Amino acid sequence: MLPEDFSDLEPFASKWCLATERERYAERLATPMADMQALYDAILPRAEDAIAYCDKFPLDDMPEDATNLLHLLYSMVMVSFPVECWGQARVPDTGAAYLDLVSEPGP
Amino acid sequence: MSRVPKPPEGSWTQHYDLGTAPISYEDSISAEFHQLESEAIFKRAWLNVGRVEQLPRNGSYFTKELAVAKTSVVVVRDQSGGVRAFYNMCRHRGNKLVWNDFPGEETNGVCRQFVCKYHGWRYDLDGALKFVQQEEEFFDLDKADFGLVPVHCDTWEGFIFVNLAKEPAQPLREFLGPMVTALEGYRFGELTERWFYRGPVASNWKLYMDAFQEFYHAPVLHARQTPAEWSAPAQKAGFEAPYYRIEGPHRVVSTSGIRPWELSEAQRKPIEAVTRSGLFGPWDAPDLGEMPAGLNPSRADPWGLDSFQIWPNFVILIWGQGWYLTYHYWPTSYNTHMFEGTLYFVPAKTARERLAHELAAVTFKEYGLQDANTLEATQTMLESRAITHFPLMDQEVLCRHLHKVAGEWVDEYRAESAGVGI
Numbered sequence: 163m164l165p166e167d168f169s170d171l172e173p174f175a176s177k178w179c180l181a182t183e184r185e186r187y188a189e190r191l192a193t194p195m196a197d198m199q200a201l202y203d204a205i206l207p208r209a210e211d212a213i214a215y216c217d218k219f220p221l222d223d224m225p226e227d228a229t230n231l232l233h234l235l236y237s238m239v240m241v242s243f244p245v246e247c248w249g250q251a252r253v254p255d256t257g258a259a260y261l262d263l264v265s266e267p268g269p
Numbered sequence: 270m271s272r273v274p275k276p277p278e279g280s281w282t283q284h285y286d287l288g289t290a291p292i293s294y295e296d297s298i299s300a301e302f303h304q305l306e307s308e309a310i311f312k313r314a315w316l317n318v319g320r321v322e323q324l325p326r327n328g329s330y331f332t333k334e335l336a337v338a339k340t341s342v343v344v345v346r347d348q349s350g351g352v353r354a355f356y357n358m359c360r361h362r363g364n365k366l367v368w369n370d371f372p373g374e375e376t377n378g379v380c381r382q383f384v385c386k387y388h389g390w391r392y393d394l395d396g397a398l399k400f401v402q403q404e405e406e407f408f409d410l411d412k413a414d415f416g417l418v419p420v421h422c423d424t425w426e427g428f429i430f431v432n433l434a435k436e437p438a439q440p441l442r443e444f445l446g447p448m449v450t451a452l453e454g455y456r457f458g459e460l461t462e463r464w465f466y467r468g469p470v471a472s473n474w475k476l477y478m479d480a481f482q483e484f485y486h487a488p489v490l491h492a493r494q495t496p497a498e499w500s501a502p503a504q505k506a507g508f509e510a511p512y513y514r515i516e517g518p519h520r521v522v523s524t525s526g527i528r529p530w531e532l533s534e535a536q537r538k539p540i541e542a543v544t545r546s547g548l549f550g551p552w553d554a555p556d557l558g559e560m561p562a563g564l565n566p567s568r569a570d571p572w573g574l575d576s577f578q579i580w581p582n583f584v585i586l587i588w589g590q591g592w593y594l595t596y597h598y599w600p601t602s603y604n605t606h607m608f609e610g611t612l613y614f615v616p617a618k619t620a621r622e623r624l625a626h627e628l629a630a631v632t633f634k635e636y637g638l639q640d641a642n643t644l645e646a647t648q649t650m651l652e653s654r655a656i657t658h659f660p661l662m663d664q665e666v667l668c669r670h671l672h673k674v675a676g677e678w679v680d681e682y683r684a685e686s687a688g689v690g691i
Binding site: 235 | 462627630645
């Protein structure tokens with residue numbers, strides 16, 4: 163799913179290359195901390211290279227594998243909160259609160 | 270001892286003559302008061318319902334559910350490119366005119382005319398009734414008398430407002446007043462990358478406004494959003510805004526900012542350095558030219574944000590890092606409302622810019638969820654009435670003002686109603 167240079171991240175691709183925040187947030191809530199930590203640890207050192215790779219293309223005309231890589235970077239952002247702040251998937255003390263992202267920009 | 274100067278009276282609260290006594294939140298736990306707010310506030314004030322970019326071409330429309338006024342409006346770009354609003358209601362049998370699948374859900378799209386699902390009556394984009402099915406069987410029906418019913422609608426800086434009054438007491442720009450209109454010139458029209466969040470909140474609408482118009486809570490409630498090297502001293506220092514301004518029913522708080530790129534690695538999260546972004550927005554701000562005179566009144570450098578609390582339920586929050594967001598709080602009952610948060614950026618041109626926006630947006634939601642959940646906890650206990658009066662400190666001056674204005678508008682309505690024997 164990912165560009166050849168990022169084959170080391172391929173094990174995370176099928177689970178985390180998700181196009182919408184709604185899907186990424188749901189995946190976060192459904193995933194054990196250890197798995198999110200693994201994604202975080204794998205992608206953070208590769209993030210600069212991944213951003214530079216995606217930046218080779220116009221944002222509105224990216225090949226599919228680069229788009230997947232960008233979506234994986236979005237998932238890096240999503241799991242950074244459980245990993246860096248909370249030590250759990252959900253924001254603490256927010257059991258009853260919902261905030262849905264109804265529309266978001268691409269890609 | 271405050272770190273930033275206070276007005277000569279010694280506090281912002283006294284400067285704006287708001288009284289210093291503990292206040293009641295009866296206005297947030299009373300069904301009767303809420304009924305009055307509907308008439309006194311939401312059917313009289315100008316209400317922001319969106320932006321002109323949501324209507325990109327003639328025939329573009331969106332609907333807005335206004336549960337607080339038990340109505341729905343449809344906002345449309347008309348045949349000559351103007352923006353109009355109508356009650357979303359067919360003149361024939363009262364069916365809601367524009368909706369899909371679920372009558373209570375908002376919708377948007379593009380059309381040449383509005384067609385009622387029920388009997389096929391058609392209206393053009395200017396609201397005129399153009400077609401009646403089996404017209405010859407009606408009795409003395411003049412189509413000219415049965416156009417859509419208009420709602421007062423005006424725009425300011427691309428923001429679309431409606432007013433449900435028969436005749437608004439003031440034109441929009443006068444209602445906004447000089448403090449808000451001093452934002453004119455900000456390049457709202459260039460910040461078209463839009464992120465629209467929505468969520469139901471189990472509290473009165475004013476309690477969520479309170480949550481976002483004071484930052485006294487920030488170092489405590491949000492402490493864990495930042496590393497301890499940052500949050501511990503921040504909590505010890507507490508929060509002080511350099512500037513508050515109140516004018517008419519509207520309010521502004523302005524804050525100083527940070528330069529996250531100058532912090533040590535221990536003071537910020539790794540993801541912030543990787544994406545060059547964070548709560549305050551992208552580290553690499555777009556060039557938006559000169560800021561309008563009404564922004565950053567204390568000339569803070571770095572400047573954090575200005576939050577314009579526009580009466581009754583609309584907030585424009587402009588960040589120093591070149592983006593802005595809006596909040597809307599739409600009452601659905603005395604103890605529930607629908608919250609909307611909309612983020613606006615200059616459209617990302619590169620993946621790097623887009624990723625920086627992603628972190629700012631995800632951070633916004635993490636904070637928003639924390640803020641939202643304290644509200645149900647507050648609402649339920651306020652309703653117990655075990656305690657009826659609550660102290661507010663000087664950084665909560667805008668909360669004090671909001672509840673005062675709500676009381677004033679309701680009192681004025683009551684007095685007028687009594688005067689005309691309603």
